[in-house]
Amino acid sequence: MTGDRAIGRRATFAIAAAALATPALAQPVWPAGPVRFIGIFPPGGGTDILSRLWCQKMAEITGEQFVVENRSGSAGNIGTEAIARATPDGRTIGLASVAPLGIGPTLYRRLPFDVNKDFTYVSGLWQLPNFLALNNDVPARTVPELIALVKANPGKYSYASSGSGTTVHLSGAMFAAMAGLDMVHVPYRGGAPAHIDLVAGRVHMMFDNIPQALGLVKEGRLRGLAVTGAKRTPFAPEYPTMAEFLPGFEIDSWGGVMGPAGLAPAVVQRLSALTRQSLQAPDLIARFQENGATTWFTTPEEFASFRARNEASFAPVIRAAGAQVD
Incomplete structure (x- = not known):
């Protein structure tokens, strides 16, 4: 009896150990695959x-x-x-x-x-933050100059966005509303195609995410004016905030x-x-x-x-x- 019980216990332990070692019963740690x-x-x-x-x-x-x-x-x-x-x-x-x-x-x-x-x-x-950039042919060097230019030419100037409902779109809509401007919104399927038309002059300005806009400005292909955050960005501290000209503007x-x-x-x-x-x-x-x-x-x-x-x-x-x- 004693020997049989010992064999039984060894068999039980062996089965339990095998179960623990079975891959199908192991819980993989996420992600465990693509x-x-x-x-x-x-x-x-x-x-x-x-x-x-x-x-x-x-x-x-x-x-x-x-x-x-x-x-x-x-x-x-x-x-x-x-x-x-x-x-x-x-x-x-x-x-x-x-x-x-x-x-x-x-x-x-x-x-x-x-x-x-x-x-x-x-x-x-x-x-x-977003970053306001202009096509180089737009004759404005500051936000106040841009406001005056657009006010003097209602319906002539357009702003691009990476799509309706983005912060890029809303920044432009807020700019038009707060400054009392008549501007045309031109939405695109993303920032990349909007950049092409902005550089080419088919649209006049864009409140783009700062990485691409600032890169194009540094290359001389666009002119930068301001950022949309509450504070000047450490990545380009020379550019003022929109709120410095339009108090309360922050996106x-x-x-x-x-x-x-x-x-x-x-x-x-x-x-x-x-x-x-x-x-x-x-x-x-x-x-x-x-x-x-x-x-x-x-x-x-x-x-x-x-x-x-x-x-x-x-x-x-x-x-x-x-x-x-x-």
Whole structure:
């Protein structure tokens, strides 16, 4: 009996050990495979560059692929809808942006997603101001000169944007409303095609995300006038803020990471921890700064709360500017 019991116990231990060693029963640590990151704007723009820099750093940290898939159109709404419709298994995440999440709920009377129910908010990634740049043929060297020029020529001057509902669009709409200007809005499917027409003179000005606009100004292809943040940016301190001429003018752009609603808490916690680690990396901080952005980590709870406050702060601005669309 004693021998039989000893054999039985050894067999039980062997079975238990084999079960623990069976790969099928092990819980893989996220990401444990390639991750698709949906970029909601076209390739080549500021948000696309920053998204790819972050994905590259995440790939270095995890040893897994983070593949950017651009799903652009409708001021980021198409890509944002794709994130909302993705399977919540951690294999698909994407860019959370001010355009569809902070501005869109007020700007559009109908959206193909619910900002309060369809997403799992994870963390902010960056913040950056916009930058007012002119085609070189526009005869204005300061914001007051530009205001006087446009006022003297109602309906003649146009401003480009990377799409209706972006901070780029809203900056132009706010400028026109606060300065009492009659201007034409020309929306594009992203910043890159807008830059082409702005440099060529087919549109006259643009409140672009600072990385591309400042780069084109430094190359001499555009003329810079001002930034839209509350303070002058350390990346180009020689340029005044719009608020120095139009008190109360302040708009910043931001980006973050989110997934579809229903992401497992373990995935959210792991993604949050890895995001914190990535945003603390000196090389990523430097690359973001080179592109006019500052790294911005938040907890999932902080990010969701920020988004709601951001929507509330933009709502009166959008209504005052008369920028609401169907």
